[in-house]
Amino acid sequence: MSAKAPSLPLRLPSSTVLIWLLALCASALPWLDKLPVDALLAAIWAPNTDDFSQVLVHYSWAPRLAMALLIGSGLGLAGAVLQQILRNPLASPTTLGVESGAQLAIAIATVYLPGLMALSPDLTAVTGGILGTGLVIALTWRLGFSPVTVILAGMVVSFFLGAINAAFMLFHGEYLGNLFIWGAGSLVQNDWNQFQTLWPRVVVLAIALVLLMRPLQLLQLGADSAKALGARVTALRLLAMLLVILLTASVVSRVGVVAFVGLAAPALARLLGARTLAQHLLWSTLLGAGLLLLADALAQWATAWADGNLVPTGTATALIGGPILLLALRGMKNDRHMPGQASEPASFTPERKPLALPLIALLAILALVVVLAIAWSPTLSGWQWTAVSNWDQAWDWRGPRLLAALVAGVVLAIAGTLIQRLTGNVMASPEVLGISGGAALAMVVLSLIGLNPGRAGQLLAGSLGGAAVLTLLFALSRRHRFSGHQLLLGGVAVYVFMDAGIRMVLSGGGTEANKLLTWLSGSTWLVTETEALALALVAAALVAITALVSRVLTILPLGEPTALSLGLRVPLARAGVLLIAALLTAAATIIIGPLSFVGLMAPHLARLLGQQTVARQMLLAAIIGAALLTLADYLSRVVMYPNQLPAGILTAIVGGTYFLWGLSRHDRR
Template sequence: MYSDTATLPAQRPVLPARLPVAAALLWLTALLASALPWLQQLDPMALLSAFWTFNPDTYASVLAHFSWAPRVAMAVLVGSALGLAGSVTQQILGNPLASPTTLGVAAGSQFGVTVASLFFPGLLAFSPDLPAIAGGLLAIAMVIALTWRLGFSPVTVILAGLVITFFLGATNMAFLLLKGEWLGNLFIWGAGSLVQNNWQPFADLWPRVVILVALMLLLMRPLQLLQLGETSASSLGAKVAWVRALALFLVVLLTATVVSRVGVIAFVGLAAPVLARLLGARTLGGRILWSTLLGGGLLLLADTLAHWASTWGDGSLIPTGTTTALIGGPIILLALQGFRNTHHMPGQTSSPAGFLPKRRPILLVSAVLTGLLLITVVVSMGWSPGLDGWRWTGLSQWHEAWIWRGPRMLAAVLAGIALGLAGTLIQRMTGNPMGSPEMLGISGGAALVMVVIVLSGLEAGRMGQLVAATAGAAGALGLLILLARRHRFAGNQLLLGGLALYVFMDAGLRLVMASGGTEASKLLNWMYGSTWLVSEGEAISLLVFILMISGALASVVRPLTILPLGEQSASSLGLPVARVRLLLLLLAALLTAAATVVIGPLSFVGLIAPHLARVLGQQTVGRQLIAAALVGGVLLGVADYLSRIIVYPNQLPAGLLAALVGGIYFLWGLSRHGRA
């Protein structure tokens, strides 16, 4: 990690003029934008006095005092707290992309509040902070446990935090789908809202924030020693492990306290420290100071934009978390331009792999997987619960059961096949075994287009959705590869760029979810892979489409075998590398889009299926493609069946169930690599 080789400067760095100028401009813009609508009703002094008093005879003054002023104060307080938390987190881990959001703390806090809302409502009445803190501690403990043995490798920490965010988010959505009547208000809270009706929330929050900030500042000197590296800091008497643990505990307390009050305000804790560093803050004290100031200004500006968007729109609330998430993507991409990481990716070691599965005949493996797939189909069609309990549907009645069970089962299997093929293409093309449609943002690009279609109210139809999702998937991966060209398509930058694209998808999703209504419910079900609305015609069309695409894969076996040799070697063997990468990109995007339209963007099947194909002894490209396709079909076929029966008479989306299992598999894979 970069802090291991950093040295303290011989003299105090000169503060660049652009840093205070940029901070002043940010604050001036945010304050003017926030005050502008009110200046038409109140003079500047009356508006300023709204922070401590009001004129009971003037409605605008009353409204400003109880609505605008506490909202501004809350935005500044929360933004400053998250900026400080992000700066301290980056110092602890020596990771310029670490933040409470990317480490899963915010998602963990939301998970804690969701669980408490369902099972321990009295605990929320006693203190909303406790379940949020417990969830945040759970998330950070999982990240630490997974990455401790790897020395907090920057990319590995971000990957672990991202997957934990996916996993806990999927669990939250499962609760939301099953208990939506009790958790409906969590839509807006989860998206992050700073709307205020009085000063009480601010009065409750600011003493807690001030105490936690003061405790963090007491750790300033030990945190400065971490810049010397772990060995040097220990030789000077610093208890590095204790300092890190205590500082991380305070970060979790501060983040969870904020999240419990205003919801998930995404990426301010990342954006503020990165901006401070890019603008020239070099010392720890400087980074903490300017991150705090920039965090307050950024969140005030984002909240003002959210308020303006709500006013200009149809009156529906635009959550502040949406506008702050839109800041996060560009910030990550800016940080990537200068990011260097000497650590290997999980699964990419400089030495030969310690585990090489025994090769097995592809005919035997294919026969076993095909048998499992047939068993899945038979059980799914025949053995199901009904009004009179569990019963077996005879073969003679399958034509009747097909209407209800067949299309969704066929669509799920086909989506699994498509994702298995797409995941293999991506992992082979990037040379990164942790690559998948989800982690590289391809699914996110397809999903973002679907969100836009829903927001615009267009009736695109299934074919129109497929075309639009394909364009979104291809555009996402194309943008990602374009951004990663300067790093020669290194897996690290591809994965982190995928995180940036996920941020935009998440922002759009939160926007629709906060709006509520039938469109939000439809999109929520689709995002997590609801198959129960798939018609027979759509399933057959998907079958024809995937058969056509699969036929084209025979032409890419040789290029995929040659590409891992390196660009120069591949070119010397007569391979047009640029055109081949473009072809692979389009094929992966088409397969991902086809699956995303049916199963949603987050299932992890594209990650798991190629891995299991290798575990089954299929190392060559062609054999891995065949095995991964069959594994993907079995996985999503089983997921669809279980999602239909596991909470009967309710149903879970098949993609959600697959995402839960896939997240566990991914976390297990990271921990296994750490032990190796």
């Protein structure tokens, strides 16, 4: 008997129809007060130019509706294809660097090559998107595209490119004001020109993707089985991925960052029962169109409620898609590898070495950096040494930020060690837990409701936001017994969701956007002495608690059966380690901002220096973290004097480069 194809659950088409009806009604409802239904429909094709409402319908509402349907369907299809070729249910242009690459390319071209932007903004965005995702794929190609590795690489590439983009915005904000709006995603249209330019590209690329459906089906059997059946797996993946990148970059070059629908639509299709590849592609396409139209309608309603202040479509898209993503995450049964992949990633254990020599050397380096930061700085009359007798005066200006950077480096390094030990992934870092996104979103809410509680209120709000994210992570991971990789994927999902609110405030520009951008960039110059001392006290308490979990971290990597046989309550132990790591991350993030790769680099460098036991690795990582962030703060103060470069941007650029180098070597170890 031939195998019977899975039946289509009724909830899939019925939910799709319901989303479309809600979206169309929500989009059209504001116009029904001005025009009857027949006049509204007639205005789409042939407006009465004497009726201003019909002119607005024809040149504003109708092309906007058409763009939402066109772009949503294209991104839904692209997301479904990308998940198929990577065999990763959380893969999408949002998490693989397309948008960040396109945004950085546009920023660079706007500042340095304005002629190129005038010639073809699409070419600029497409090139940046290809380079961004190409970097992710090149780094993870030999690792078999394991879900966690691809997602981590994509997020770190996005962080890395985003840090460079943030630097451009800080120093060239007068030229890049519109890029804030573009980064948040807006479907506002003034005529049909953009739609007429875009639809042939989307249709051609979509047809090309559909034609790849039959060979793509072979990938469901795994790479080895597909090769045995004659499929050229590498060439097929490259071709499909190139088409997806071209489609996504073409879209975002026109309307900005709305590609979150490329993650939400396939996830929703799968949740509603799409089983075969054909079902997944078809219903992801239809759901993508409906979701983006619904998000755009909600954005228009929110703009009207906000007295005309623009609420970008990309924000509404993420606010709708975020819960869908979290539901999809809860439904994942295999939290680390997809079928056909190796059960464990490539491992690398450097040779063990004595602790004394690297410890003394690193302490000497840290002491040297501290002395330089206090005593040797540029002035208007050149570089000058500060006499020891005047160090108390120098401390008033340089001490608080120096202390904050040093302590933040320690706590982030220890948090990174805990997370890498907990997940068994040396490429994991505190940034992907989503704690910083929660803290940032809380500050965004203060801005949106018009409150200005001062620095103390902002810190309190950031603490509550980080606590809310931690609670959500616990809820998501409890079902999977606080599995390490489920925590990482949950953190990524939360971060992408939180990013929507941040982009909304940045799109509004003005003072609040500049303040938020400064904090997001990892600025230490805002830190007061009271805040620095408070961070030091909190850090001391948390580090003392951390010392008590070294035995737990030694046992957990042995596997759950072994840990249980040794009397360890595994879920409770994982939850405790997560809580400590999250508190450490939140303490540093709230004070200096989220952009820092110290939590990634320091534990890794400690391992490379031969420290394999938990206690030794944490000790050496803490000193490395302190030295790295202190040096970054010092350089950020002096390299562009009298201007200052945020320390977070500097560490993100250096740390991102280090991560990319480390991941590129991971398969060779």
